[in-house]
Amino acid sequence: MSRPEYKIKSTNYNDISLRLARKIFGIEHLHYGFFTKGIKRDIQHVPQAQEAYVKNLLKYIPRGVKSIFDVGCGTGGIAEELVKKRYNVACVAPDPYLTNLAAEKTKGRAQVFTDLYENLDAEPTPGSFDLVLMAESCQYVNPERGWEQHGRFLKDKGYVLIADFFKIRPLDRDDLSKSGHDLDRFLSVADESGFKLLKKIDITRETAPSMDIYQGIITQYVFPIAEAIFEFISRRYPLIYRFMSMLFKEKIIKLHARYSNQSAAIFTQYKGYFILLFQKK
Numbered sequence: 001m002s003r004p005e006y007k008i009k010s011t012n013y014n015d016i017s018l019r020l021a022r023k024i025f026g027i028e029h030l031h032y033g034f035f036t037k038g039i040k041r042d043i044q045h046v047p048q049a050q051e052a053y054v055k056n057l058l059k060y061i062p063r064g065v066k067s068i069f070d071v072g073c074g075t076g077g078i079a080e081e082l083v084k085k086r087y088n089v090a091c092v093a094p095d096p097y098l099t100n101l102a103a104e105k106t107k108g109r110a111q112v113f114t115d116l117y118e119n120l121d122a123e124p125t126p127g128s129f130d131l132v133l134m135a136e137s138c139q140y141v142n143p144e145r146g147w148e149q150h151g152r153f154l155k156d157k158g159y160v161l162i163a164d165f166f167k168i169r170p171l172d173r174d175d176l177s178k179s180g181h182d183l184d185r186f187l188s189v190a191d192e193s194g195f196k197l198l199k200k201i202d203i204t205r206e207t208a209p210s211m212d213i214y215q216g217i218i219t220q221y222v223f224p225i226a227e228a229i230f231e232f233i234s235r236r237y238p239l240i241y242r243f244m245s246m247l248f249k250e251k252i253i254k255l256h257a258r259y260s261n262q263s264a265a266i267f268t269q270y271k272g273y274f275i276l277l278f279q280k281k
């Protein structure tokens, strides 16, 4: 029986906003910052906090690991670090803009695949990796299929290292961001799929300041720019404006409400950011 093909869902178009962040703010990684005490909590210091995130995460790679599959590699910033540390690296992401960057950054020293992780099959070689790394990409991958894929690509006793945020309590309001898997459910799927949890480190306190910074960018830059564009269209092309309002009004109101509710305080109420290390049983 043939496997279902997974298709890129709208959430994967986050890549478009990620590209913008890179162009406008010079951000090279696409994950949250890890704000330790010495790092100022503003947009200028996000690159420094993102480097701290990588440094902290790579500490959890177990000894003896030689080959790493970086799933959801973004711009390839982490893969570049791994290659420098002489690991054998492969990476995958569904967006060609990002995988081209990853190929450039790793200078031909990593295998790079452009697809959803869920769809990979014969390549890279199944059973060839000591560790699968998911740095803030786990939330985009179907959990059941994800664990099946980890089983396929890892060697016996191989590891899965995840850094991501998860829902830790039910979302009891409509205007909250739904992103992130439910933690308890995710951990039980891992267990049922044959993976043992070795480490669970809570880094919510260090990563949550990113939310206040992103919320600031959205309310101070993105919303005002979008409003100015709509204002321009309404004056210059009133018919087009009316047509667009009819189609998108509800959606825009929802987006506005959701993106106005992304502060660190709200984030920490509903989500937790964890580093999780698993081993194939």
Ligand SMILES: C[S@@+](CC[C@H](N)C(=O)[O-])C[C@H]1O[C@@H](n2cnc3c(N)ncnc32)[C@H](O)[C@@H]1O
Residues within 6 Å of the ligand: 012, 015, 029, 030, 031, 071, 072, 073, 074, 075, 077, 078, 092, 093, 094, 095, 098, 115, 116, 117, 118, 134, 135, 136, 137, 140, 141, 142
């Ligand atoms: C928030 S970014 C993190 C990127 C990178 N790991 C980092 O730490 O900067 C999420 C990444 O996951 C990728 N992604 C989303 N859905 C995916 C899927 N189903 N399979 C593989 N990668 C996926 C996106 O293209 C993006 O590169």
